[in-house]
Amino acid sequence: MLNNKWFACTALAIAAVVSGCSSDGTKNASDGAGDAVKPTPSTGSVATTGSSGGGGSSFGTAPAASQSVVYFDFDSSELRADSQVVVAAWSKYLTANPTAKVQLQGNTDERGTREYNIALGERRAQSVSSALQGAGVSAGQLSLTSFGEERPVATGHDEASWSQNRRVEIVAQ
Amino acid sequence: MKKILGGLLLLIGFGAHADLDITVTGGSTSAIPIAIVPFAQPQGAPADIAQIISADLDRSGLFRSLKREDMKFELPTQESQVDYRTWRALNQDNLVIGRVETTPGGGATVTAELFTVPQMMKILNIQATAPRPSDWRSMAHKVADQIFERLTSVKGIFDTRIAYVTVAMVNGKRQYKIIWADADGENPREIARSYEPLLSPSWSPDGKRIAYVAYEGGRQKIVIQTPTTGDLQTILSEKGINSAPAWTPDGNKLVVTLSFETNPDIYVIDLATRARRRLTDSYAIDTSPTVSPDGTKVAFLSDRGGSAQIYMVPITGGEAKRLTFEGRRNEEPRFSPDGKSLALVNYDGSSYRIGLLDLATNALKLVSDGPLDEGASFAPNGATVIYTRQGARGAELATVSVDGLVRQQLRQTGDVREPAWAPFSRP
Numbered sequence: 249m250l251n252n253k254w255f256a257c258t259a260l261a262i263a264a265v266v267s268g269c270s271s272d273g274t275k276n277a278s279d280g281a282g283d284a285v286k287p288t289p290s291t292g293s294v295a296t297t298g299s300s301g302g303g304g305s306s307f308g309t310a311p312a313a314s315q316s317v318v319y320f321d322f323d324s325s326e327l328r329a330d331s332q333v334v335v336a337a338w339s340k341y342l343t344a345n346p347t348a349k350v351q352l353q354g355n356t357d358e359r360g361t362r363e364y365n366i367a368l369g370e371r372r373a374q375s376v377s378s379a380l381q382g383a384g385v386s387a388g389q390l391s392l393t394s395f396g397e398e399r400p401v402a403t404g405h406d407e408a409s410w411s412q413n414r415r416v417e418i419v420a421q
Numbered sequence: 422m423k424k425i426l427g428g429l430l431l432l433i434g435f436g437a438h439a440d441l442d443i444t445v446t447g448g449s450t451s452a453i454p455i456a457i458v459p460f461a462q463p464q465g466a467p468a469d470i471a472q473i474i475s476a477d478l479d480r481s482g483l484f485r486s487l488k489r490e491d492m493k494f495e496l497p498t499q500e501s502q503v504d505y506r507t508w509r510a511l512n513q514d515n516l517v518i519g520r521v522e523t524t525p526g527g528g529a530t531v532t533a534e535l536f537t538v539p540q541m542m543k544i545l546n547i548q549a550t551a552p553r554p555s556d557w558r559s560m561a562h563k564v565a566d567q568i569f570e571r572l573t574s575v576k577g578i579f580d581t582r583i584a585y586v587t588v589a590m591v592n593g594k595r596q597y598k599i600i601w602a603d604a605d606g607e608n609p610r611e612i613a614r615s616y617e618p619l620l621s622p623s624w625s626p627d628g629k630r631i632a633y634v635a636y637e638g639g640r641q642k643i644v645i646q647t648p649t650t651g652d653l654q655t656i657l658s659e660k661g662i663n664s665a666p667a668w669t670p671d672g673n674k675l676v677v678t679l680s681f682e683t684n685p686d687i688y689v690i691d692l693a694t695r696a697r698r699r700l701t702d703s704y705a706i707d708t709s710p711t712v713s714p715d716g717t718k719v720a721f722l723s724d725r726g727g728s729a730q731i732y733m734v735p736i737t738g739g740e741a742k743r744l745t746f747e748g749r750r751n752e753e754p755r756f757s758p759d760g761k762s763l764a765l766v767n768y769d770g771s772s773y774r775i776g777l778l779d780l781a782t783n784a785l786k787l788v789s790d791g792p793l794d795e796g797a798s799f800a801p802n803g804a805t806v807i808y809t810r811q812g813a814r815g816a817e818l819a820t821v822s823v824d825g826l827v828r829q830q831l832r833q834t835g836d837v838r839e840p841a842w843a844p845f846s847r848p
Contacts, residue, residue: 351639359773361753361766361795362620362839363665363678364722364729366641367685367706370662393639394662398618399595405793405811 307344310420311337318376320414322357325371327379335376338418339383346386349421352376354394357410362396369394369416376416391421442832443606445482453572455515456487456508460531461498462521467554470521470531473561477579477605478569482827487513500534505541513538517568519547527554531561535568545571558607576802578604582843583807584612584622584631585818589835591616599633601648601843604800606831612648621665622839625672628846632656632666632675643677645692656690665709669736670716676700676736678708687721689736700738711756711763712736720744720754720763731765731778744778747785751776753795757803762823764797764806775808777823788825798842809838 316338318331327335342348354369373392381387402409457475478484491511497503497518508516519533528551535545547567551560559580566577584601597619602609613619617636624631625645632645642658643666657663661680668675675690679697686707687700701707705725712719720733723741729750732741745751750768757764760780767776772791778784789808796809800820805827807820816838818831831837 353639358793360729360750360768361709361722363709364706364752366620366662366664367678367680367708370680370685371706392661393641395618395636396620398620 308341310341310348311418316418318372318416318418319411320372320416322410322414323360323368325368325375327375331376331379334418335379335383339380339385342380342385342389343383346389349389349391351391351393351419351421353399353417353419354392354396355399355413355415355417356397357413358397358400358405359410360397362398365396366394367396369396372414372416376418443480444830444832445480445827446829447482447827452483452485453515454487454513455484455517455568455572456492456511456513457517458492458496458498458519459489460519460521460533462529463523466521466523466529466557467527468557468561470519470557470561470564471517473558473605474517474565474568477562477565477577480605480829481569482822482829483569483573487511500543503536505536505538508538515568515572517547517564519564524550526552528552529557529560531564533564535571558603562603562605575804576845578800578802578805578842580604581801581845582628583818584624584841584843585837586619586622586839587833587835587837588816599631601631604842606833610648612646620839622841623666623668624841624843625668626670626844626846627672628844630672631841632668634664634666643675645675656692656695662708667710667712667719669712670714676710676712676719678710687719687734698738700734700736701741709753711754713756714758714760720756722752722754731763744780744783745785746783751778753797754778755797755799757799758801759803764799764808766795766797775806775821777806786825788821788823789819794819796839798840800842801845807840807842809840 315334318334352373354373356365356368370392373394377390377392380390400413402412455478457471460470462470475486479486498520516536516538517533519531521529521531523529530550533547534543535547536543547564549560549563551557562580565579569577581604582601583604584599587598587600588595594616596614596616598614599612599619599622600609601612612631615635620634622631622633630645630647632643635642635644641663643656643663644653645656646653656675657677659679659681662678662685665678666675673692675692677688677690678685679688686702687710689698689700700719703725705723707721707723709722710719717736718733719736720731722729723732729752730743731745731751731754732743734741748767748769752766754763754765762780763778765776765778767774767787773793773795774787774791775789775794775797776785776787793811794808797806799806805820805822807818809816810819812832815836818837818840820829
């Protein structure tokens with residue numbers, strides 16, 4: 249069992265190096281979609297994953313892509329009811345795997361100025377961080393960054409796109 | 422400044438040869454008719470000086486230059502050859518003639534004269550030089566600047582540069598670049614490129630360096646680059662936010678946003694010692710600092726009152742005073758070169774538009790239409806503001822005169838945003 253898992257982790261890591269993707273399998277909903285953008289950092293995270301990932305024991309698998317994004321209302325950093333599922337899934341995984349780390353990436357829609365949106369994105373990431381810590385995750389497992397409005401997954405100038413962009417992505421490191 | 426009377430819509434398109442395609446609207450019935458006669462210059466010269474001057478003056482919206490095809494006769498290149506009757510018959514207010522002489526190494530010197538036709542008089546001797554072939558366009562812009570200043574009493578900005586950020590899909594990924602180009606869109610040159618975001622380009626007051634925000638491995642940092650040498654220094658890369666760099670007028674400090682201590686606040690960074698002094702300390706978001714031209718005050722964005730608004734604080738510290746009260750939000754302040762006003766982004770609940778706030782009267786004048794305008798930067802003569810708007814093909818640059826009347830759209834393929842108009846001083 250352990251052998252299979254180790255092999256799978258290594259294969260994933262190799263595939264990740266080759267393809268330049270994050271190797272943890274927790275991609276967001278936009279992965280593979282037409283002109284959507286991969287929001288995860290490119291080569292930087294591969295090195296990090298390589299050093300902390302494959303080979304260690306791990307309890308449960310990290311939550312899936314569909315459970316790794318928290319959405320927000322316009323100009324708000326308050327967690328909505330629909331964030332509970334994501335927070336619960338990740339706090340369960342992270343408390344069970346104390347060496348596992350994630351980066352919380354804050355994003356906004358395009359409205360408002362870029363510099364303000366950098367700050368709003370960070371505020372959103374902090375909301376998620378607080379919720380995870382409240383559920384027992386240790387602060388050392390969490391790092392935060394904000395891309396402001398610079399990493400939209402949808403590029404329309406309407407609420408359908410904007411609502412998809414107002415988000416925090418939880419990315420395994 | 423000559424008062425521009427509103428009215429006649431002039432639509433002039435320019436330059437398929439420029440990377441930025443510039444369209445001017447909103448000239449006026451009092452645009453000055455001026456004839457720039459082709460200069461005497463050697464065959465195969467690197468640039469058509471008179472054509473560049475005409476395009477510059479037309480683009481300002483304050484002049485209407487005579488088309489070359491309407492000059493159907495022997496053209497003067499010396500003062501002695503000027504016959505005012507010709508130009509009066511063509512209803513020209515002003516006439517410019519000139520001669521270009523090459524210098525060793527491919528450079529050149531231009532001498533020119535500006536005449537007033539009704540009074541039949543020369544009113545200005547003009548001279549400019551180009552040390553190298555690559556300086557010919559700049560030399561022409563210098564001539565245009567001298568004409569502009571003599572006829573409007575406002576310093577010209579034709580020989581200035583603009584930096585901006587472009588985003589394009591490359592190999593399926595978003596690639597960011599910082600580009601600097603001449604104010605007419607010519608000569609675009611790359612300063613930086615990255616597959617991670619590049620933001621907030623900001624020129625040093627001497628025009629030699631540019632500060633901006635970059636990411637490395639998903640983390641922000643503030644860097645300073647010298648475009649002519651490529652020298653690149655990382656100034657700050659703390660945990661959290663490192664953004665919104667603004668220079669003090671002596672060029673010795675950057676005022677920035679950092680969040681590594683608590684939440685986004687404004688800090689003053691001494692570039693020589695890297696010492697940091699915290700300027701704001703509120704539970705709110707404080708960002709987007711801009712320093713007054715006399716170096717004494719910092720205007721910035723804060724949502725400490727519940728919504729993003731603009732505040733002012735002495736650079737030495739103290740209580741911040743709120744400046745904006747109109748609309749729902751006001752963001753991204755930028756001081757005008759004379760320190761008397763702030764350009765900003767105003768949100769009224771439906772549109773983001775560029776506004777100019779008079780600091781003496783607190784009156785706010787909206788000068789653009791929205792709905793998603795932002796990123797205002799003053800030209801160094803304070804007469805024009807460049808900003809970003811959403812066009813049909815993506816984000817594009819536009820300018821508007823501070824009276825709101827003369828507008829240009831500068832189109833480029835791909836997204837173009839965050840313009841930063843360089844100061845007059847040049848490297």
